[in-house]
Amino acid sequence: MDLESIRREYLKGGLRRESLHDDPRIQFERWMDNAIHSEVPDPTAMTLATVSASGEPTQRIVLLKHTDDKGFVFYTNYSSRKALDIAANNQVSLHFPWHFMERQVKINGFAHKVPVAESLAYFLSRPHDSQVAAWSSEQSHAVSSRQLLETQFARMKAKFKQGQVPLPDFWGGFRIEPYRYEFWQGGAMRLHDRFEYVKEKTSWRIQRLAP
DSSP: OOOTTOOOOOOSOOOOGGGSOSSHHHHHHHHHHHHHHTTOSSTTEEEEEEEOTTSOEEEEEEEOOEEETTEEEEEEETTSHHHHHHHHOOEEEEEEEEGGGTEEEEEEEEEEEOOHHHHHHHHHHSOHHHHHHHHHOOTTSOOSOHHHHHHHHHHHHHHTSSSOOOOOTTEEEEEEEEEEEEEEEOOGGGOOEEEEEEEETTEEEEEEEOO
């Protein structure tokens, strides 16, 4: 398989310091808004990288469900591999791969569980089948067959046929509190534009990085 010849130029625009907002969250929201309105597939999909207690790194795609001045929120099963990694080492990395726009955003931060009330509010906003699915899967644990998983889902769907589906005590959100951002814009001749924001007490230090 010849992969070496696969290449293209990145010509959709540059990035200059004067165009960046001093607050990286606002800069991120600008780019997210651009991605949504440009109809980038799955604009809220982000790679979450964690490291286990033994030092093994793992990555997976999760969906960003909320962002504010406190950080970035996603939801998961608290017995999942990602949650166990975070329990051992709560330093994580997020990556938004907006290839269509020739943009990337990387974020480093500390993950903390969100309050139960916040998890409940989001859980109740989910479609009924998604609520049932949270009860049906021991996320990241071995399962003998697809049929077993579907049987468990059917059992839980029957159990919660009437009334409100309760929030599982093993399910909820994490908020990533960022201390570093990087905004990447593709450039011609591989001279990509990269700007890093680093948290310094109550402000952010901004610097250009070599591509």
